[in-house]
Each structure stands twice: as C-alpha cells, then as structure tokens.
Amino acid sequence: MILKLQILLLMSLFMPVQAFSKELCPMFTFYTPSHVQLYNNYFLPSFYKAGLSDDFELSTTVFSQECPSANYMSAGWSNTVRHKIDLTLKMIESHWGKVIVYSDVDIQFFHTFVPTDYLGNYDIVFQRNEPKSNYACTGFYIFQANERVRGLFLKARGLVNPSADDQAAINIALGTRGESQKYTGEIAWGILPDSFFLPAFVIGATEWYPHMKFVVPKNIILHHANWTMGVGNKIKQLEYVKKQLS
Numbered sequence: 001m002i003l004k005l006q007i008l009l010l011m012s013l014f015m016p017v018q019a020f021s022k023e024l025c026p027m028f029t030f031y032t033p034s035h036v037q038l039y040n041n042y043f044l045p046s047f048y049k050a051g052l053s054d055d056f057e058l059s060t061t062v063f064s065q066e067c068p069s070a071n072y073m074s075a076g077w078s079n080t081v082r083h084k085i086d087l088t089l090k091m092i093e094s095h096w097g098k099v100i101v102y103s104d105v106d107i108q109f110f111h112t113f114v115p116t117d118y119l120g121n122y123d124i125v126f127q128r129n130e131p132k133s134n135y136a137c138t139g140f141y142i143f144q145a146n147e148r149v150r151g152l153f154l155k156a157r158g159l160v161n162p163s164a165d166d167q168a169a170i171n172i173a174l175g176t177r178g179e180s181q182k183y184t185g186e187i188a189w190g191i192l193p194d195s196f197f198l199p200a201f202v203i204g205a206t207e208w209y210p211h212m213k214f215v216v217p218k219n220i221i222l223h224h225a226n227w228t229m230g231v232g233n234k235i236k237q238l239e240y241v242k243k244q245l246s
Contacts, residue, residue, distance in 0.1 A: 024055060024056055024057040025056050025057070025098075025099055025101060025115050026056070026057055026059065026098060026100045026101070027057065027059070027100070027102070028058070028059040028060070028087065028091050028100070028101075028102055028103075029058070029059075029060055029061075029103050030061040030084060030087060030105075031060070031062060031063070032062070032063050032064065032065045032066075032080060033062075033064075034065060034231060035105055037231065038105045038225075038234060038235070038238075039060070041235075042105075042107075042225075042235075042238045042242075043105040043106075043107055043108065046109040046110070050109040050110055050112055051111075051112045052109055052112045054112065055113075055114070056101065061087055063080060063083050066080050078160055078162050078164075078165060081160060081165045081167075082160050082166075084166055085153050085156060085160065086157070088102060088153050089153050089154070089157075091145070092145040092146075092149060092150050093145075093150075096145050096146075097144075097145060097146070098144075098145050099115050099116055099119060099142065099143070099144055099145075100142070100143055100144075101115055101140075101141075101142050102140065102141050102142075102143075103139070103140050103222075104139040104140065106139070106225040106234045107139065107223065107224045108222065108225075108238055108241070108242060109222045110219075110220055110222060110245060111219070111220075111222075113221050115142045118142055118192055118193075119142050119143070119144065122144075122188045122189055122190045123143060123148045123149050123187050123188045123189060124141055124142070124143035124144070124149050124152070124187065124189045124190075125189065125192050126140070126141045126189070126190075126191060127139060127141065127191075127196045127198065127224060128191045128192065128194065128198075128201070129167070129198075129200070130200055130205045131200055131202075131205065133205075134191055135171055136167070136170055136171055136174060136189075136191070137167065137198070137224070138167040138170050139198075139224050139226060140222070140224060142192070148187040148188075149187065152170070152173055152174070156169035156170045156172075156173045157169070159172050159173065174187075174189060194217070195219065195220050195221045196220075196221055196222055197216070197222065197223050197224065198223070198225075198226050198227065199214055199225075199226075199227055199228075199237065200226075202214045202216075202217075203227075206227070207227060207228060207229065208227045208228040208233070208237060210233060210236045210237075215244075216241050216244040216245060218245075220245075223238070223241045225237040225238045225241075
C-alpha cells in the first residue's frame with residue numbers, strides 16, 4: 001500500500017503542468033507602425049502589470065500603414081478598420097463558441113476582470129462611447145463567438161466606407177440611435193459599465209486637448225485614450241490618467 005502511494009506521488013510530480021492550468025480567455029488587438037508606441041509603452045506593459053496575463057491569452061496582429069497620417073477618418077482609415085473587422089471575423093471562426101475580448105492599443109489596464117461577468121446573457125457588449133448613451137464604442141468589446149455576432153460584423157463590413165468607419169458601421173447595424181438594444185438580426189447586445197473608462201464620461205462628448213483637466217474615477221478597469229486627435233495627444237492623455245492613478 002505504501003509503495004502504491006509512493007508511485008502515485010511520483011507520477012503526480014511528473015504530470016504535465018498544462019493539466020492543472022486554467023483555460024485562458026482569448027484577447028486580441030492590432031496596431032500599425034504609427035501606433036507602436038501605444039502598444040509597447042502603454043497597452044502591453046499595463047496588460048502584464050494589471051495581471052491580465054493570468055486570465056487572457058493575448059494575440060497581436062500588425063497591419064501595414066495604409067493610413068499615412070494615422071489620424072481618425074483620414075485617407076486610408078477605412079481600409080485599416082475593414083482589416084480590423086476581418087480580424088474579428090477570423091477570431092470568431094477560430095474560437096467558435098468561446099468568449100473573446102477585443103481591445104484597441106490606445107488602452108491601458110489597471111485591473112483584470114472576468115469577461116463573463118460583463119457579457120452575461122448578451123451576445124456582445126461594448127464600451128460606451130458617450131456619457132449616458134447606448135452608442136457603442138468599438139475600441140473595446142466582449143463577445144460570444146457565434147452566428148449572431150458573425151452576422152453583425154459581416155453586416156458592418158459592408159457598411160464601412162470613407163465616411164463611415166467600423167464604429168459608425170456597427171452602430172448603424174445595431175440601430176443604437178433608437179431605444180432598443182437589439183437589431184433586426186435578433187442579436188442581444190449591451191453596454192459595459194463606466195469602469196471601462198474614457199474621458200467623455202467626465203468632460204462630455206467633446207474633443208480632448210492636453211490643457212483640459214479632468215478627474216479620473218478610482219478603481220477603473222481600463223482607460224481608453226479616445227476623444228482626441230493624433231498619437232501624440234493619446235500619449236499625453238495616457239500619461240495624464242496614469243499619473244492620477246499611480
């Protein structure tokens with residue numbers, strides 16, 4: 001009996017570590033060369049510092065620079081966001097049935113989180129783009145890889161053009177200017193709480209410039225540096241928020 005227990009103990013010591021490790025939730029992002037500073041200096045370091053590497057398996061894609069200015073809605077922007085939708089569709093196909101998280105690289109994390117706690121019974125949930133609004137921000141979303149979400153992104157892809165980026169296309173498909181939180185494809189969707197933070201929540205839906213001050217709420221999960229133009233201003237906003245929470 002003692003010998004049998006010793007053998008079992010030795011076997012357990014040599015069992016693969018993977019047998020005891022939990023399954024990580026897929027998270028994906030992308031950047032172009034113009035945004036590499038955001039990825040290397042803010043997104044990726046905060047991903048590890050906030051402990052997300054314990055809960056998420058990160059996949060990063062680098063796209064070519066089709067938007068020379070790297071400014072919102074300038075020439076080449078629609079091509080880049082169309083690639084983003086294609087990447088989302090690829091993730092849906094390769095992780096069918098799983099819960100997946102997408103994040104832009106102008107985001108820095110402060111706490112890890114459990115995606116299913118926020119997805120609930122929805123097919124997809126988006127960061128809020130404007131204060132007290134159901135207009136979806138496509139810089140961060142959590143979704144179930146299923147046929148309804150696939151249909152949403154296929155529909156949105158057909159709506160992208162030089163005057164409508166992926167965010168506008170998704171909101172058109174969702175019909176978010178109305179009262180309902182369902183679109184005609186019967187997709188169930190919702191909005192994340194304001195702990196998935198962006199500055200518009202406190203300064204209003206207006207463009208942010210570096211001289212504009214605002215108070216960052218405590219215990220936010222992440223900060224999305226949007227409502228500002230250009231990579232330089234995004235970096236200044238990221239630093240401003242990080243300093244307040246350090």
